[in-house]
Amino acid sequence: MSIDVGQLVNEIKTAASGVLTADIATVRGFSQRQLEAIALQTHVVATGIATNNISPELQDFFLDGLKDMVTNFTRTLKGLMAVTIEKIWNAVVGAVWNALSTAIGTVLPIPKAAGTIPAP
């Protein structure tokens, strides 16, 4: 009935790094695509306005769109990071509770924090 601290630390590291490796690749790919697409869109809008290839009535709409899509890009990134933090946190808590359950020989249900949405 004891907890191997060294093993627990390794399990926490494995759980956290597993989440990080997968999620960082997704976030990096998304950021790269978005930055390239936003840069291209800026070029398309700027050139279209300068050469009159974009109708004058639509120009303000596209300029406002550039600002809004950059804002929502940052909101999306923040949302992705929140999911990653959630996954790492829960993986660490899961590893700790698993070690505790093993040590006392009883399966302990992991409690949920206040504000958590119950599963459907």
Place this chain on the structure above:
Amino acid sequence: MQSWTSRPAGNALFALMLCLSLLGCAIQLAPPYDKAVVDGLNAANTEAMTLLAEVSHGTEKATFSKREEKYNALIGKLEALSVSAGARPMPSNNVAEAINKKLEKRGTLEGFQDDDATPPSAHAIKRIAESFEKMRNHDMKVGLKPGDVQAFKGQIAIYFDQAITYENFLKR
């Protein structure tokens, strides 16, 4: 019968469990995954890109009636999807608030008006619907130049990427 030596150990274990139950709770910082939203988004993306490809060389207002039904069907689907994506409850708890406070303290969120009650995907889908509405109205009024279509396509594709990436990421 319990020996006196095991009692402190039992108390320590109880204290540890109490601490963990108070501090080590599982958390939820984002809304639940919804397969119906993801499937709807993928279908709308295909439909949107097909329509954009059809008009990529520009349009004449005289032929607008051929496209009107496609525009309306797509706008309707996107507006319904935006409502579905935004209707899920956004979790609010101490951890999420602590992260926001930390970011505010660091100045990371300075000048950044965030709406934590709406998922970024719901906002992106709403903006796609608005883009198609603007495109339809301009097409009906004067027709579209190839440059207009190119700019609409770029904007719509960026919002689709934001919405699809976020919604797929919620599957955890």
